[in-house]
Amino acid sequence: MNSVLFAKALADETRQQIMSLLCCQWLCVTDVVERLGNVKQPTVSHHLTILRDAELVDTRREGKQIFYTLNQEAVAICCRNLVQVFAPETIEVES
Amino acid sequence: MNSVLFAKALADETRQQIMSLLCCQWLCVTDVVERLGNVKQPTVSHHLTILRDAELVDTRREGKQIFYTLNQEAVAICCRNLVQVFAPETIEVES
DNA sequence: ACATCAAATCGACGAACTTCAATATGAATT
DNA sequence: AATTCATATTGAAGTTCGTCGATTTGATGT
Numbered sequence: 379m380n381s382v383l384f385a386k387a388l389a390d391e392t393r394q395q396i397m398s399l400l401c402c403q404w405l406c407v408t409d410v411v412e413r414l415g416n417v418k419q420p421t422v423s424h425h426l427t428i429l430r431d432a433e434l435v436d437t438r439r440e441g442k443q444i445f446y447t448l449n450q451e452a453v454a455i456c457c458r459n460l461v462q463v464f465a466p467e468t469i470e471v472e473s
Numbered sequence: 474m475n476s477v478l479f480a481k482a483l484a485d486e487t488r489q490q491i492m493s494l495l496c497c498q499w500l501c502v503t504d505v506v507e508r509l510g511n512v513k514q515p516t517v518s519h520h521l522t523i524l525r526d527a528e529l530v531d532t533r534r535e536g537k538q539i540f541y542t543l544n545q546e547a548v549a550i551c552c553r554n555l556v557q558v559f560a561p562e563t564i565e566v567e568s
Numbered sequence: 569a570c571a572t573c574a575a576a577t578c579g580a581c582g583a584a585c586t587t588c589a590a591t592a593t594g595a596a597t598t
Numbered sequence: 599a600a601t602t603c604a605t606a607t608t609g610a611a612g613t614t615c616g617t618c619g620a621t622t623t624g625a626t627g628t
Contacts, residue, residue, distance in 0.1 A: 453563075
């Protein structure tokens with residue numbers, strides 16, 4: 379995945395809070411709105427769209443609700459990529 | 474380091490190009506301007522300030538010139554932190 | 569002191585981003 | 599089909615960001 383797109387997705391406090399909430403659990407939009415407390419539904423929806431476009435969240439529909447969860451594997455891959463590009467000398471060789 | 478600040482520092486194409494240039498070598502501002510080709514000196518200076526505030530570059534003065542290089546260790550630490558926070562389940566345990 | 573060169577700062581402009589009220593869409597229930 | 603509930607979209611306001619011309623700062627050499 380594009381490193382700039384990944385960084386932009388992470389480049390907002392609220393979005394990182396949402397990512398924390400969605401790490402290791404599925405929540406619907408309303409749940410996220412409730413837990414953040416100070417952010418309105420359209421704003422949360424907007425942030426989720428950005429995370430979705432960056433392919434950092436998985437979604438699942440259940441009735442009227444749509445559940446989101448963080449795609450940890452995608453995050454890990456992007457971070458590994460950043461290290462390879464911007465911190466190659468910190469990688470230790472094996473064998 | 475603050476994860477949002479780190480992400481913001483990476484959230485720009487030009488800045489990532491500069492980071493690539495400064496990876497594994499020291500360059501002065503003029504060098505960076507020349508190699509980018511399409512970005513003016515004040516802009517490069519501005520980007521370097523942002524990278525410096527995020528503590529992602531080291532600097533060294535030599536006469537009138539100031540040399541910059543990427544702090545790979547800092548990048549690696551930030552990436553490791555991101556994985557711990559947003560991709561904990563991808564970390565394999567080692568007794 | 570003065571000239572020169574490298575880098576930083578200032579001020580301005582347009583583009584992109586965050587936020588939200590209002591509204592629309594779409595699924596489930598009656 | 600009308601209502602209800604969850605989510606998405608729209609449009610607008612305010613803010614931040616990227617860029618650059620002009621200027622300043624600061625170090626070196628004459």
